[in-house]
Amino acid sequence: MTQGPHFLQIPGPSPVPERIQRAIDRQVIDHRGPDFQKLGHEALEGIKPIFGTTQPVIIYPASGTGAWEAAIVNTLSAGDRVLMAETGQFATLWQNLAARWGVTVDFLPGDWRHGVDAAAIEARLADDKSHTIKAVMVVHNETSTGCLSDIAAVRKAMNAVKHPALLMVDTISSLGSAPVKHDGWGADVTVSGSQKGLMLPPGLSFTAVSPKALAASKTNTLPRAYWDWQEMIAFNAKGFFPYTPASTLLYGLREALIMLNEEGLENVFARHQHLAAACRAAVRGWGLDVLCADPKVTSPILTGILMPAGHDADNFRKVALENFNISYGAGLGKVAGKVFRIGHLGDCNELTLMAALCATEMSLTLAGVPHKAGGVAAAMASFTEDNKKLRLSA
Ligand SMILES: *Cc1c(COP(=O)(O)O)cnc(C)c1O
Numbered sequence: 001m002t003q004g005p006h007f008l009q010i011p012g013p014s015p016v017p018e019r020i021q022r023a024i025d026r027q028v029i030d031h032r033g034p035d036f037q038k039l040g041h042e043a044l045e046g047i048k049p050i051f052g053t054t055q056p057v058i059i060y061p062a063s064g065t066g067a068w069e070a071a072i073v074n075t076l077s078a079g080d081r082v083l084m085a086e087t088g089q090f091a092t093l094w095q096n097l098a099a100r101w102g103v104t105v106d107f108l109p110g111d112w113r114h115g116v117d118a119a120a121i122e123a124r125l126a127d128d129k130s131h132t133i134k135a136v137m138v139v140h141n142e143t144s145t146g147c148l149s150d151i152a153a154v155r156k157a158m159n160a161v162k163h164p165a166l167l168m169v170d171t172i173s174s175l176g177s178a179p180v181k182h183d184g185w186g187a188d189v190t191v192s193g194s195q196k197g198l199m200l201p202p203g204l205s206f207t208a209v210s211p212k213a214l215a216a217s218k219t220n221t222l223p224r225a226y227w228d229w230q231e232m233i234a235f236n237a238k239g240f241f242p243y244t245p246a247s248t249l250l251y252g253l254r255e256a257l258i259m260l261n262e263e264g265l266e267n268v269f270a271r272h273q274h275l276a277a278a279c280r281a282a283v284r285g286w287g288l289d290v291l292c293a294d295p296k297v298t299s300p301i302l303t304g305i306l307m308p309a310g311h312d313a314d315n316f317r318k319v320a321l322e323n324f325n326i327s328y329g330a331g332l333g334k335v336a337g338k339v340f341r342i343g344h345l346g347d348c349n350e351l352t353l354m355a356a357l358c359a360t361e362m363s364l365t366l367a368g369v370p371h372k373a374g375g376v377a378a379a380m381a382s383f384t385e386d387n388k389k390l391r392l393s394a
Helices: 018-024 034-046 064-073 089-100 118-127 151-160 211-219 229-236 247-263 265-285 313-324 350-366 375-393
Strands: 007-009 057-060 081-085 104-108 133-139 166-170 189-193 205-209 302-306 326-330 339-343
Touching: 007 350, 018 247, 034 057, 034 247, 057 064, 057 229, 064 089, 064 166, 064 189, 064 205, 081 089, 081 118, 089 104, 089 133, 089 166, 104 118, 118 133, 118 151, 133 151, 151 166, 166 211, 205 211, 205 229, 211 229, 247 265, 265 302, 265 350, 265 375, 313 326, 313 339, 313 350, 326 350, 339 350, 350 375
Parallel strands: 007 326, 081 104, 081 133, 133 166, 166 189
Antiparallel strands: 057 205, 189 205, 302 339, 326 339
């Protein structure tokens, strides 16, 4: 069945709203001319509050992985040690990338069902008396599992043992959907991407950089050219870029920022929590398990759902796609085939999510996955309860 819109319910890329599609659909312009300069300044300034920062934010024409690499090559030297936490597949990929640059990674093991363990970070840093660890690198929203880690707790752990390592945070799937506090966290490098909470197509990545990270970039020795922060920041000061920027995506970014500010960031974050609570209520209603096992860190952005033993999540996704024209996120890495993920980020509201949950309940039946019938009803009840509370507090 292919009539009507496809339901893109994966946790990024998230659907691009009409307004942003219209904003992007423009003729290209001279990227060294005055019209571009105005757009450049608007984009570079406008993104800062979303990162909770007054520091420079670099915009690359690249996917999030580009900003990951830039964070490493601008701050570290071959042989440096870094401390990372295995929250899931994205943390694993970032550590693989660091290792390929000759960086030694201490990778704190995790079970892919919890957020970053700040106490374990503190213990490792306390042992590192000679300060050989140059950076602590963590993923804020682990998109492969649906756990949103407490970054303030990581900073507190670093401060408790007065460790001077840089704090680098991946907010690729949380920016624009959950509070990101580059300055408030005391983060040194915060990286993100365009195609998740910012509701843009893939193709832009972002990096907020602290003065301490910039200082590190003046003495580190990993080579870089395209990713060089210093050159970028020098051009950005005048609203320009050292090479051809993705100007049409920057029009889209300008519109996305207007949309986020119209709704109000606090309201955007509350909407994501509201959607996530209903999604988890549905999962409980089906008698299935949410992958994130710590209720304090369940993600407002996506929900990972564990299949009952012996049932293949990829077969379930295939049945749902064929019958209802809906895409869910696949289980990645260690949880491939065991998990599917429902994204509820960006341009998503109660009825989009309800439609997705209806498709889920019907597909569980069609795929022969044992479950209870009450998931959709539980999600509706969650919405009405939550709305009553919202109205009472308004
Ligand atoms: C999507 C994502 C990435 C990878 O970003 P690309 O744009 O695919 O390079 C990295 N980290 C997290 C947490 C993500 O969600």
